[in-house]
Amino acid sequence: AAALEPENPAIWKNRSEALADGNRLDDALESCEKILGFEPANTDAWIRKGGILIRQERYDDAIAALNKALELDAGNAAAWAKKGEALSARGSAEDALEAFDHALDIDNGLEEVWKQKGTALLRTGSNREAAAAFGHALSLDPHDSDAWAGKGIALCNLGRYSEAVGALDTGLSARPEDTGLLIRKGRALYALGRNADAAGIFDRA
DSSP states (O other): OTTTSTTOHHHHHHHHHHHHHTTOHHHHHHHHHHHHHHOTTOHHHHHHHHHHHHHTTOHHHHHHHHHHHHHHOTTOHHHHHHHHHHHHHHTOHHHHHHHHHHHHHHOTTOHHHHHHHHHHHHHTTOHHHHHHHHHHHHHHOTTOHHHHHHHHHHHHHTTOHHHHHHHHHHHHHHOTTOHHHHHHHHHHHHHTTOHHHHHHHHHHO
């Protein structure tokens, strides 16, 4: 179909999405470039390009693409969120937090961004703020096991072991073999004096 309508951006968008879903990232990127070749001000295409580059672990290129999207639309929450994701993956946690905050200032109902912010805060050692960020995510989706796991880790780091065990249990309900979560739960149980329970958890890990 793309060969029949070479300048139809909707076709190239659909093609890019299908190729990305099939993990054909180079081909998906080429389709984004096709759109940008005749619509260089297509913000969504720049965001899509950034997302593909993140998956290819080309973080600097992804940030450049997302900066271009933000030059076109500084109020685009999706572009800020993707930029934060790229910065976080590159190891620039502080810069990532700034990008996530921009996204959430525009739309504070982005549950995934609250989780990403929580993860970045854990990396900076800001455990109280991380617990709050994961709590925001859970207010939007109370059944998100990843958010419960993140909150449990933050609470464990804060020494709030009883609360941590409850949160980690919920996280483990979806990931029962997650060694990292099991170890953290075991440590929390040990800190609470529940040595036998802790030993059972360590055996599972």
